[in-house]
Amino acid sequence: MPEPLQDATHCASKCAEGDPAAASQLLPLVYDELRGLAAAYMRQERPGHSLQATDLVHEAYLRLVDITRIDWRGRSHFLAMAARQMRRILVEHARERQAKKRGGDPLRVTLSEAVAVTSGPEPDVLDLHEALERLSRLSSRQSEVATLRFFGGLTDKEVGCALGISERTVRQDWKVARTWLARELRRTGPS
């Protein structure tokens, strides 16, 4: 028998000894872990320091691999989920912070590549979030690609694997998304 047809998914690696049930545990774990890490960061937050979103995502990955002893073959999937949760956590936190009006500077967050998009200081998390929401209504895939790059620091390859699209498509989506977002952030940004 010759080799069978290969469906195009880019993530075909089977996890021989992985526990399929682990997948259903995945989301809450990722969320909990990230919130915990973010909270720990915020507790010891000092002026002038900036929360490194991508670092938190990768730290969560390492910790969960360690804690759960799950063989996360789907590293890209993990990072993708984590990136999305990171976005949610940061947005919630930013809103909460605004509502409380604690004064002082808003929480400073460093997002992977966000500076490259705006060519200026880090954009406001909420501005970016809203711009991404608007983009997702036009192209959910472009918006997703940008989210994974900003909040999870995924590479082209990892983004492609997580979203099931080719690296070439990722590169194109990213190019359009970053330009589109740069324009949006200019339009809406206060400065």
Add this chain to the structure above:
Amino acid sequence: MDPERHRRISELFLQACELAPEARGPFLDEACAEDPELRVEVESLLAQEGDASRVLAGIDPGQGASAAAEALHPSQLPTLPGASAERSLPAGPLPRPFGRFRLLRLIGRGGMGEVYEAEDTQLVRRVALKTLLAAEGRADSAARFLQEARIAGTLDHPNVVPVYDYGIVDGTAYYTMPLVDGHSLEELIPFLHRRAQGAPPLFLEIPESWSDRVGLVLDWFAGALDGLEHAHEKGIVHRDVKPSNLILDSHDRRLRLADFGLARAPHLSGLTRAGSMMGTVAYMAPEQVRSDSGRIDSRTDVYSMGVTLYRTLLDRLPYEADTTAAYLNRIIAAQPDDPGRRGPGLPRDLVTILLKCMEKVPGHRYATAGALAADIRRFRRYEPIAARPVGIAGRLARWTRRRPAVAALAAGLMVAALVLGALARVNLRASAILRGQEIETSLRLANYALARKDHVDALARFGRAIELDPRSLDGRMGRAVVAVAQLAGDDPSANPRAALNDLDVAASIEPDLVSVHVLRGRLLAELGDPAGGAREREQAAQLEPRVALDFRLLGDTARAEGDCRAAIASYDRALADDPRLSLAALGRGVCYRALGDLPRAERDAAVASHLVPEDAHPHINLGNVLAAQGKFDEAFREYERALEIEPATALYHFNYGESLRASGDLDTAEARFRRALELDPRLAKAHNNLGYVLAETERLEDAVAAFRAAIAIEDGKATGKNPADYLVAYTGLCDVAVRARDLGQARESCGKALELAPEDPDGHYNLAALRMLEGDLDAALDSLRRDVDLGDRDFDYLLADSTFDPLHGDGRFQALVERMRTPNAD
């Protein structure tokens, strides 16, 4: 803007990026010949692309950017037809005479007329002279215009720009006003928000602190509202309150309401062209948008004042929309964007005031401008404002609901505290208003106790909050969180049943909170009810706004782990939530094909390729599923499409080749496999299948070389060796060796193949053939029996295989063939 259009813009943008800058213009000329707006969009992206260097060089991007990249600040929101600049008065050179006036300078041009700086030669004073545009100069318009002027002339208030006189010169109606030395609010807003170029006007001192700036703006508005109230008392509705009609006088620093040019006393409404919408879109009240002229009264101006104040304080409009039509729709139907959403934030009471102005129903707004002014002044004096509207709690709840749901509460304590904070916000606001400070204090201390893991203290303080207000959402949720935390820490004093009760109460206060379901799920699981826990988790997931994506990722994970049924279940959920989620359809199709459900696989692949025609993957998968059903011509078309999109992907050529091989077109198949290997010489699968084609065309030595190449590639891999590739290669080698009567080669490779896959019928078949060559017919029959036991039903192949000719007379062989003829023996 719709996705299809965005897709087209993206496409053109990417294509233009590939071109040299000077080639882009001609390219867009052609591509957008029939759609100039498309070109504007693409150019605004292209302008952005080259912008980075300029920003870094300290040049403001807004100035140099193309007109297309501009145009989007709220102040530039398009106005309705009627504001067209083309219909201007046939203008001679300035200065020129106009009755007893000398027109000196054109100051502005609006929807209804033009405004000049003019000299009144009789009274020897400078005035602002407003004319009614010639194209509008029909009798009824002129009559209305003069009526307005007459009414506006009766206004006498320091915060209103008065009308001096009015009349008709050469058929053109006009009225005059004092020239106010100052700037409109429209011009001042950029300075208030520190985004203006250059220095602010000299007379304007803008305070450093944000709260002082808010105070300054509120004082201006209180005065302007007094002026508006004066007009309202005379029965005059302005109808066009907006930042450009509010002028800050540089002498007395009063904000003065100008241009009652659209104003009409209610009893003159008969003169208004029926159904025409003449206000400026962004500041229009819902009843104006609906052209519901019967409902336009002073409260319409209150609405516009509210929007103007919103814009002045926040530097943005209360709604967001791409087009005028969409904006109008929002005015009628949407909630204003939460003023606390971003920017420096506003005090709660001020938000309340803004919201009351912008209520959709006039009856819910301040009844008069004076009432609004009074509340603003109370706010400035730190007194309780009058707007304690019934609607405020509801509004806050609405805003809360629109926030992404707070999901997936953790047992981790800091996590719990964070989530509670988020929930508490709503209720802290409400409780501060409605029930005083104590509940708030209790909740704050409770959260603090929770954060430092003092569960006893936390329970006591949440309990106190519940005592004060049994329907305290935070109190109820807080106690439940403590219980979950205690259970996680194996604290025997945990009371999960009481916590479940708290959650029931919480759900009755605020239905659809994700956190309620997540917490309940955890408690039920702890109480030994895993089914209940799963049910709650599911409900939580269903409330999650972006549930589709999460489930798709879960589906991908399950598929990667080889659990196709679990994956399909997740994809189902994702697609139920968002049927356009192409990647979920793609993934589900792959799973269906793996499970052998080809019709469903085909449907999903077709859906995916319809949703994302520009992506190669769906075409490949659709091709695969079509080929698997023998629909080769259709399959080949899909492969061609995929290869148009991505011509250099080796795996696609492999799939195409394999389908060609299956269709019997061996020559073309061979060419495809060779192309795949040019692109990726390490694609073991392509070596293997090339080997099969070579073997089938009797080029046995080349076939052996191909299989050996595949084996060498796998051997060379440090990790991730693919057992399937080894198996195919050794099985192929064994087959070729048997045919070449190379017993040594056959023994080695057949042995390896069986070692890799003891249950593979092909291995046993090949072993049987080897035994035949060795002359051991009994052993050969044993191996054949094993082959049939394992499911081989291809008796045609067996009977045609000359290796087994010596057995044809054997009754045991005939019995085996009989078994193979019986379908589904297992």
